Amino acid sequence: MIKHSKYGPSRLSRIIACPGSVELVENLMITSTIQEPKPSKDAAHGTILHDITKKFYSDNPENPNIKELDKVELNDQALIQDATEYADLILKSLGHTNYFTASESSIDLTSWGLPDVWGMLDFMINDYAKRHVHIIDWKFGAGITVYAKENPQLLAYAAGAIKWPTTVQEITLHIVQPAIEHYDTWELSIHDLYDWVHGTLAVAINKCHNDGIDKFNPGIEQCRWCEAKNFCEARTTFVQEAAVKFFEAKEKLATCSTMEDLVKLLEIAPLVEDTIKSIRHYLQIELEKGNIVPGMKLIRGRANRAWISENDTITWLAKNTSIEELFTSKLRSPSQFEKEVRTLKKSEGFKALYETPEGKISMVSESDSRPVIQINSGAINVFADISD
Numbered sequence: 001m002i003k004h005s006k007y008g009p010s011r012l013s014r015i016i017a018c019p020g021s022v023e024l025v026e027n028l029m030i031t032s033t034i035q036e037p038k039p040s041k042d043a044a045h046g047t048i049l050h051d052i053t054k055k056f057y058s059d060n061p062e063n064p065n066i067k068e069l070d071k072v073e074l075n076d077q078a079l080i081q082d083a084t085e086y087a088d089l090i091l092k093s094l095g096h097t098n099y100f101t102a103s104e105s106s107i108d109l110t111s112w113g114l115p116d117v118w119g120m121l122d123f124m125i126n127d128y129a130k131r132h133v134h135i136i137d138w139k140f141g142a143g144i145t146v147y148a149k150e151n152p153q154l155l156a157y158a159a160g161a162i163k164w165p166t167t168v169q170e171i172t173l174h175i176v177q178p179a180i181e182h183y184d185t186w187e188l189s190i191h192d193l194y195d196w197v198h199g200t201l202a203v204a205i206n207k208c209h210n211d212g213i214d215k216f217n218p219g220i221e222q223c224r225w226c227e228a229k230n231f232c233e234a235r236t237t238f239v240q241e242a243a244v245k246f247f248e249a250k251e252k253l254a255t256c257s258t259m260e261d262l263v264k265l266l267e268i269a270p271l272v273e274d275t276i277k278s279i280r281h282y283l284q285i286e287l288e289k290g291n292i293v294p295g296m297k298l299i300r301g302r303a304n305r306a307w308i309s310e311n312d313t314i315t316w317l318a319k320n321t322s323i324e325e326l327f328t329s330k331l332r333s334p335s336q337f338e339k340e341v342r343t344l345k346k347s348e349g350f351k352a353l354y355e356t357p358e359g360k361i362s363m364v365s366e367s368d369s370r371p372v373i374q375i376n377s378g379a380i381n382v383f384a385d386i387s388d
């Protein structure tokens, strides 16, 4: 089994935000208080798709091994093809063949003075002619939208793939998330990468094992995936303080608190919600183990009825009712058709048949990478119906 790096690229955003988490996680593992998390169903599925992508395309982009695709379902075949078509587009855009590609390569930051940072890079293209490196991360999940800008995981892959010193001048980081048709890029210079490695990453790693009060830094993103979150004093204190503020907020609302106060409260809400979820999960597991949790019990939720045997059902309905249409049929969605017939994606006639409605408006933090929408102040009047 491959041992994971404690400074693995996928953990770096948490480590940079909260260097104290490294030692805490390590100590909790040594005492067996927590275990290395088992990969979720989605993560295991992602690993299979990465493996097939490598065998299908990455090992030989000019001559993909079509047979590999037969090992997965149609939906997954489409995801892999979308991902690899994206890499093809980059290769074609180079306009020459003086390049090198590598896939599923082990990278480490030894040449940058950080040998403990290592991991596995999905795909890279080194354009020798333009001294430009493309770092591609396949994300096959649909749950969370991932962005390329200042993404520590991709920055570490870039540093590991390029090695220092280098003649490379420019780098493009690519997030390829075909399940939600999300393709994001961010360009930076080699100087930007150098500054990030020495000014951000090295500083955070240095803090990890130094004593210092500022090495724990609770926050929404870093605490969400932290293995130590249920045993972390800093997080508990932060959540307790946040909870107090929430109780106070009711009073503040009555006396019209400022917008800034309300935004601050909203920003910490996920941490409080996550803590409540953790407590609920912990107590449910205790009940499922057969332990008593005073005041709580397990129940079954409402489930939808399902046919025991479709054949028996059809026979019975035909004999006992006059219903003729036993099946309902619905036109498949544009993306379902595209998965079945790949060429439809590029067909102008097909594209003219559908439209993409505007997404539902929602409010997020200013730091969110999605582009802001412009609202005509007269366009939305939530009280219009009422006043009419």
Ligand code: SF4
Pocket (backbone or CB within 6 Å): 014, 018, 020, 021, 024, 216, 217, 218, 219, 222, 223, 226, 227, 228, 229, 230, 232, 233, 234, 235
């Ligand atoms: S739970 Fe949050 S504050 Fe605590 S170690 Fe993990 S990331 Fe840091």
